[in-house]
Amino acid sequence: MFAKVFKTKSNTAIKGSDRRKLRADINSSFPSLTTENLAELMPSKEELNVVKIYTHKGDAVTVYVQNHNPIMFELDRNLYPSVYTLWRYPDLLPAFTTWMPVLEKLAGGADLMLPGVVVPSSGLPEVKRGTLCAVTVVGNRAPVAVGVATMSTKEMQASGMKGKGINILHTYRDQLWVFGDKSSPPSIAPLEVNPAPKDTEEEQDSPQESEISKTKEVSLPEVPERELETLNLTEQGTVVPQNSTDKVEDEDEDTEDMGHCQRSPQEVMDSLLNQCFFHALKYKMKKPDLPLLTSTFLRNYLYPCCPEGQQVDIKKSSYKKLSKFLQTMQQRKILQVKELTKGVESIVDIDWKHPDIRSFLAPVTEATTPTLVENESEAGDHPYQPPEITSLYGISAKMLPLFQDTGHRKGNLLTQSDVRSIIITYVKTNELVDPDNKNFVKVNPILCDCLLDKSEYNDVTFLKWDDLLTRCLERMQHSHQITFPGSSPIVRKGNIDPIDISVAQRGSNKKVTMIKNLELYGMDPSTIANLLQQRVQASATCTPLPGAKDRVQVQIQGNQVLNVGRLLIDDFKIPRKYVNGLDLATKPGKKK
Template sequence: MFCKAFRVKSHTALKSSDRKKLRGDISSTFPSLTTEKLAELMPPKEDLTIAKVFVHKGDAVSIYVHNRNPIIFELARNFYPTVYTLWRHPDLLPVFTTWPPVFERMSGGADLMLPGILMSSFGLPEVQQGTLCAITLVGNRAPVAIGVATMSTKDMLASGMKGKGFNILHTYKDQLWAYGDESCPPNIPPEEIEVAPSANLEEGYLDSESPAYITELENLHLEEVSATVQQESGEIKLSTETFQEEKAEIPYVENCNTSLQETMDDLLHQCFFHALKYKVKKSDLPLLTSAFLRNFLFACCPEGQQVDIKKSSYKKLSKFLQAMQQRNILQVKELSKGVESIVEIQWKHPDVISFVAPETVLPLETCETSDGGRKQPYQPPEILSLYGINAKMLPLFQASGHRKGDLLTANDVRSVIITYVKTNELVHSDNKNFVTVDPVICDCLLNASEKHDLLLLKWDDLVTRCLERMQPSHRVAFPGSSPVVRKGNIEAIDISVAQRGSNKKVTIIKNLELYGLDPVSVGSLLQQRVQASFSCTVLPGTKDRVQVQIQGNQVSQTGKLLLEHFKIPRKYINGLDLAGKAGKKK
């Protein structure tokens, strides 16, 4: 379902009443989730958002997001856990196990066939047709997919373990997983079970979940096993040869030994030292800790990564800075009640001096492409204004071989006009800055009130009138993609400030999609910079356009993001003059 990129319709915070209803629905859908586990999954005092999306097949899906990770998705009033939730609660659903090569095909959009399911001495879990189940890989109980059983366990065994077993809804590495922090599955050791005899191998089954048994199978010359890999009518059967070849190539979940917390600690330290050594100046001190985080530390994130202190071992910025203070790297003081500032930095500290910044550290934001949703560095599009020849202007262009509907650049139009004037000897004999108006120019460029009085036109006036009377169009070319031509002038990114209740202001940003920018990603980046909540809603009067709304007057930060990071030309941004005036320093 999520093997291809989906379109986000809106992304908003969940109301308290909707949160309460969701907790009730999840509790009734998954009775094994105790009150404590449910509170851990959806903490009552932490933000919970809902993203409404359309998948590539057109289905409307609601995705519930906590701490930037999708935890539950809703389809046709049914609730399904994501792999992020199952990694924290691996026993939430009945579990079936398969091999890594089979999973590679599942992650590409295929369903799970019964020959790809492993058998243990305890048999298969007892499920009914339509039961939601989790799929794991051999040697690890961390689920990598969820699917709906197409038949009961009894029918599976009766069929000789042939045919389709599960309709796969969501997998590790699909676009729903990519909507989160893209972390790897944890390594959850399998329960110690007795392995079934290997007699089933003659029937094409691989029946062990023990890593030691895998080695034993290799020693038994798996090439003698008659199982083959086929994909006929969507059916996947496990090939011993393919397993041997792909085993070394497929990134197994056990490669993710480094915990997310340790990874975030490393990223936090890297951005911290980079900010101290290359960004913060002595004139910036004293520096508010919140401003240091927003304007310096976040700006030093490598491409495609984001610092989330809550996921580090420090949990809070104040604790991290306190640890750095204990190492005598900097000094933090409370200059005003409840507000901490960095007042001193030891730039000659060995850790600061020895730090070397990676080659690519400034965040060039990424965007999704249509080739499977892979992320690539964002580059601004090349925008070219074009002018179409309409019926009224056609007589002026016919001599140059152009036809109605042809699109020309401004330089092409100017060249055609110059050629026409010189060919017909219309340059004024006394003043070469003027052109004599002939019947064709009169019909094409003059208003009714001017036709009897206006006999001469300046060169610039002639070209300007010509461009104004042609059909405006524009061509947008993104790097690596075919150019797209649209009628009319391209709409600029519109930034506006609106007043809400209680004298609160919000900043609204429109038309980001026209420049290849994902509104949700832009909103998330602004949220990091200004520490304010944002939401994405459908732009009124459109079906597939989204506007970003963020609390406060954030025009200045929005402008910096678009101009400096995304490199959008200033002429394509409206509303930069609405930035709030900086307050006077006391």
């Protein structure tokens, strides 16, 4: 259901009466949840949002979001838990186990077929047709998918474990999961079922090892290679080797062993947060970087100091918020935070002589060279990579008749090539190409209503192909999708604002160059200011952008449009069409 990007219709905070009704509905739908569980799932003092969305197939779904994570979604008046909720209550639903390769297909929109189900020694859970079920993978009890059983357990066994077992609604790594904090499933050891007695201490295994060994012995025959091929789990003629499955199970066992660490996950996250924080202060930040927005510090200084394979998530630490963490560091007199602009905090001072900073040593695997760019060659090592920007066109109510034959609905987003292909197919299917001149298309009643103005109804009977496609795109709802390397696509309404370069006159006939909208392209304004300052040897500062919250503009002395253009287009690889104001550069031979 959420395999493709969905459209958000509204996002509002829930009212008190609606919160109580939702709590009662959850209690009715999932009676195994205690009063304490409900209070933990929906804390009374924390904001709970109601998000109404339309899936790519046009289904209207209501999503309930707590702390930026979807906890429940409602479809046809039925409540379903998200994987984020099931990770907190893994035994909330009866669970069916499958293999890791199957999960990749489920995330792509496939349903769970019975040949892909692992039958444990204790047998399948008892369910009826229509029962809400969870799906787990071998070696981990944390659910990775939610769906509805298409048949009862007895019917599954009677069918010889063939056919469709569960209609999948939501999975780990689908777009509903992306809507949250995108955390990974926890490692939850499988429950031990009827452990066999051991004669000696040397033969005793941990419950996890016992369950995994049982799963290996019982389940391996259930999914032979020939059935994996029928499930399309591998490419044509290629079968997943047996040792790769063992490798996955070994990795799961290692993950479970790590889960027995004495420290709680919150303590582990606190330790990682402190390590990255002091690493950033000692090796990344310099005095010229101050003042620095706290959000910029988090994104461009703290996160890059995280060791490879790990991820800082402040919400999983004891601090919960960056502001609370920085307040604690301020109380320890490590740094000073102030509100330079109303509602926007900045780091204004750092005590680099503080004992905690001076005594910190970065891990051996981490680079300890400062990131302050001292020359042009170091600037070439900047980690920035330009985003991929795609124009999208939404189907409006007026344009719907042109697209409904292809199964599209109002609000669906299409690329320009998709629109062109659909329009060409429509014209040819309805035989609208002018037989005397194939460069023209006859205007039928639908094209007339969709593409012509009222004043043109009686005059225009033919349109050129280019005019036809141009009119179609102009009358659709414009949106854009921006994708940063390693991140999920972000869809926004309207066209993306270009980076705007302008030149303003100051006192004494002096000029300054101003640059705004850098944040939309994932660039840090303070980094751009530092690079320009070193390149042109002129003063550069970052100032709040009037009328825009949490946005700043770079201001540099003199007419530096030419240097700014070269930096953005040549060094940062921003396409020229997304940079405005390049014509304001000083003309050769003229002194400005």
